[in-house]
Structures are given as C-alpha cells and as structure tokens.
Amino acid sequence: MNCAEIKLKLQELTDGRLSVKDIGVVKKHIKTCPQCRKEYKFLKFVSKSVSSLNYPKLSDGFNAKVMSSLGFSAKPALIKRPLIWVAAFASAMMLCLISVTAVFLVIKTGAGGSLDIITDLSKAMVFLSVGFSKLVMYAKQAIIILMSLKTVILAFLDLTKILALTAMFSVFCAGLVGLLSTKRQNAAVSLI
C-alpha cells in the first residue's frame, strides 16, 4: 500500500472500522513512514479534542418553556426551597416559644405560685397564638414580595403541613405541662 491508500485507511483506523488484518499493515507502515505517522497523530488529536468539547449551557427556564409549549407544567425544583426554610424557621421559633412557656409554667407552679394551671395555659396559648399569627403574617409578606403568585400557593401547601405538625406538637406540650402541674398540685394537697 502506498501513502495515499494508507491515509484513507488511517481514517478508518481512527474510527475503529479497520479489519484486524489491515490494522497490522497500517501500523507497520506508520512505524516506517513519518508522514503517515504525523497524519495519524493529527487524526487522533482531532478525535480526542472534539470528544472533550464541553456542552454549551441551556438557559435555566428551558424545561419550563418546552413543557409549557406542550401544555404541561415543569417541576418547580428550585423555587420551593427558600419557602421550606422560611417554614422551618417559623416552626423552630414556635417550638422555642412553647418550650419556654412550658418550663416557665412548671417552675411557677412548682415554686408554690398560682395553681390555676388552666388559666396559665390559656394565657400562654393566647400569647403563642398572637405571636405565631404575627410570625406567619411576616413570613407571608416576605413570601409575597419574593415569589410569584403560583410559587406562593405551592409553598403555602408545604407551610400548611408544617403548621399542622406544629399545632399537634403544641397540643402535646400543653397536655404534658398540664399533667405535670396536676401531679404537683396533688402532691401539694397530700402534703397539706
């Protein structure tokens, strides 16, 4: 085979389409012919370089554009996250308030203060409700400023779930505090 024929074979070698027999012939030629060796080196270089080309980036809303063109809505993967954090923060604040109030009530009744636990609990619950409703109001305002209407609705669903859990936890805490206070009251009565 002459160099012109080998050059054609080199293409096939680069593309992995050469027969085993031809691979032997071409490789033998490459060893002795610097021109064809350089040609092969060039072909390998092109192959390697093009294969390592980076993909260009598509815009962030690409999926949403395609899906809405087809009459579907794309998953709002990134939008929901900040609201989850707002909701988590609100829940954490709520739990702190409940815990502090519970400890306060237990200490107060334990130290011989008012034994009217129901009144204290009522006051505490009113205080918590007002505080929490303010917290929700602020969170809602922040959400409305930051998000579109659609996003707010989606986030609100998450928020509602967390609020429901928080409310359940509040009731549990209140029950616990009530139980503790009743025990202390009974103990005080038995001492008298």
Next chain:
Amino acid sequence: MEFMSNEDLKLVNLCLKGDASCFEKLLNKYKLPVFNLIYRLIKNPADAEDLTQETFIRVFKKLDKYDPKYPILTWFFKIAHNLTIDFLRAKKKPTVSIDDIDRPIELIDKSPSVERLAEINFNKTALYSTLDEIDPLYREVLILRHKEEMDYEEISKILNIPLGTVKIRLFRARKVLKEKLEITGIVNL
C-alpha cells in the same frame, strides 16, 4: 447497532400513556447533546435553544412513530438535524452546497504542509476556533463521530445520506480542518 435502552423504552411508553414527568426525564437526559449539535451547526445560542425546543416539541408529537429498534438519541439527532438544515436554508447560511461537500475526493498529496506541521504542538483552543470556521455540515459530522461516538451507520441514518457519503464527509471535514490549521500557522502538529 445499538438498541434503545430499557430505561428509555420505559420512559417513552409512559409518555405515550400521558405521563408528562417521563417526557421531562427524557428532556433532561438528552437536551444537552441535542442543543450541542444544533449550537455547533449554527453558532448562535438563542437560535440553537429555540431549535432545541422545537426539536423536543416535534419529538413529543411524533413519539408514537418512534421505532424502538434504534437508540432514541439517533432519532432526536435526526429531527434536530432536519430542523437545523431547514433553518439554515431559510437564513441562506450554508457556505458550501451539500453536493459540493460530498463530491468525490481528489487525493492531493500535501506532504510539504505535513512536514511543516511536524515540528509544532497542537493546542485545543486553536482547534476549537478552527472548528468554528469550517462548514457547519463538516462540523456536524465530526461532532457526531467524536463527541457523540456515533458509528457510520448511525450518522448515515441521522443525516439521511449513504454510508459512503458519511466516510467522504468525515474525510473531507478532517482535511479542511487540517488545511485551515496549516494556513493559520497558529497550531501545528
């Protein structure tokens, strides 16, 4: 010939049953290779994105006509290629006619140039900028072969050209690339 993956087949079937989330999964999996191919052909990100969007819309509408014997990406590329060629024709962008591109090869011995190339190192940046200068149809065939690792048969199917033409086009694409690199003198072997 590579057949369609089970996962893709499952996604296509679920799409056909009306599960939009499965189409979004296909979109996420293949949007970048499709966008890349179109972008390398037309070199305009905004137009390339519009054509990528159009490709997937067309894919969705024709999903029931898809033949699972072939890899789905081959089909996506075929649609993307046809749309892009129509776009280029409408804009009258092609610099060389397809007939001209695929005319029989005249083997000219470029020995002196190869000699000149021998001593100097190549770098990828220069190759990429030269790649951008060559005819989009040459660029396309190189991307399909080396970036997407498609074999001649798959390329032939995507571009709707005979197997021999794929070979010729690849040969000429590399030849043009090399000649341009030699002329610029920036990059050498």
